């Protein structure tokens with residue numbers, strides 16, 4: 393049972409290779425850095441983000 397979370401999905405722009413956090417449902421899929429429309433979804437290695445102190 394896979395459930396999409398409300399968290400920001402991890403995407404990467406194919407042009408500038410920058411990490412892009414966006415909501416494809418609410419936001420347009422476009423890179424905020426270079427306006428590239430081709431954004432690849434990437435799988436996070438870890439489900440939770442570890443906050444470095």
Ligand SMILES: [Zn+2]
Pocket residue numbers: 405406407408409410423424425426427428
């Ligand atoms: Zn970009």
